[in-house]
Amino acid sequence: MSAALTLLEESSEAALSLRAVARRAGVSANAPYRHYPDKDALLAALATHGFNELHGRLLDARDSAPAGQELVCLAQSYVRYAVEHPALFRLMFNRPCDPSHPEVKTAGDAAYAVISAHVVAGTPPELHEARVTGWWSLVHGLASLVLYGKLPRDDGAIQQVEELVRSAVTAMSRS
Template identity: 45%
Template sequence: MVFLSMQSYPGVMTVTRPYHHGDLPRVLLQAAVTAIEEAGPAALSLRDLARRTGVSHAAPTHHFGDKAGLLTALAVEGFDLLAATLTAAGDDLLDVGVAYVDFAVRHRAHFEVMFRPDLYRADAPEVRAAQERAGAALHTGVATLPPDRAEPGEARTDALAAWSIVHGFATLWLSGALPADVEADPRIAARTVIRRLFPPP
């Protein structure tokens, strides 16, 4: 990590900055993740991010335009991260579903922003593209199901049902709405629930 000089301070010629020049966007996004994990996306404050990262209050605005711009970048990052996670989980639909829930729990801040389109510009082309990449990764898992049922549109229903059940479980888990007697490890509980939808032969 290199420390670079920073501009004027009263009485001090040079100060240091704990990140490479030009990396402020990434640093701000990381600070946003931390802040959201602490108090939720609704309580996020650009000025608080600036304080956390030691820059002026207007620095975040320069890079992201406005608050919605920052959350848009966070959503894009989240969808890409989700796509990578699902792809890495392999071909087994159970594993993909568990990976979805695991992503939501481990990247809670990203996940909460991603599915709250009133907070960011969900119609931005980079968002749409990232969403499609994540959707394709999810559909890949569904495609591995044995196509023994002949009804048309069955694969689409399977995909929608799989997405719904893992997304629902993840959001219920994150919102703390689940009763206390549910398995403490969300991955184990999720696997049990998903297996109820796609029972082994």
Template identity: 55%
Template sequence: MSTSDRRSYHHGDLRAALQQSALQLLDAEGVDALSLRAVARHAGVSPNAPYRHYRDKDALLAALAAHGFTELAARLTDAVAHPAAPGADGADGAELAETTAAMARATVHYALEHPGLFHLMFGHPCIGHPEVVSASDAAQSVVATHLAAFVPPEAGESLKIGVWALVHGLSVLLLGGRLGALTPDRTDSLIDAVVHTLLDTGAARTTPRADR
């Protein structure tokens, strides 16, 4: 079978299998091409089997989106925990920009890795589901936490929103492939350049870092 062998009439853990199948199809075929029936087919069960585990199609999509946000949050914390930045100039005042760039890179990578999922997470309107909202809030709070170290709580709210918006906007732009096809390296340096152009030099430095 596509995902795992079915022992008999009962499938050991259909819920997880459906989620897995849905994720594969989502990133392979796109959001709107994802049909509940196709998911069931891929999992090797009848078209109506999913209804024993999800109330309707939106419930499945919501579960996928929530999973995506949780995974994104993990990526974000990882990205900040051990930075992949080459120069390692972390000591001076550009830490804010560097942290932001790291989170932007992580988000964009995740978006490019899972385009269908990402589009579902941010694009689908039916995702007012509370499950999704809380997962999304958790991811956002990761950003807020990492940002809080650099600014007074006064401006923290604006910064948080701005950075989250910037990161998300960059992801969408790059996902759309509108900025030309880029190698992963070029993508990273583009992200760095954009982030630094916007908010470098804020507190400490006064000259934009113009590399390249």
């Protein structure tokens, strides 16, 4: 898994192959096939790994957030994860979830549940879906804009990104 993650971050999903992973890991060309029957299975495993990591980060952010700052901390954690793992983040969200890989959906749903449970707190049930969709769109949009260089920031200045996220989430929470 670590060889595949490194290759993904160094190149792209298109350049990732089971043979390339084997070369990187220093094992025989057939060794990865014991774990992944094909490239799609490898990509699903990587996406699952990413969603599981994101889930853990979101739980940590939620649990350590100062009272009243939970949404800001969740948003900052989400965007920080995207900035720290850009290729994996793109794989997690740009690749369609294949129904034959239910573990990707399960892991993604778990991360989404951390966000949605907090977003809907105190919201009338008829507004739950709209509020979660709007909030997730805001945060995912911020992450994407940062990744694609569309928001001004100094390279490596995660504090600048976190302040931008704080400002956007706070402004939208008041509307």
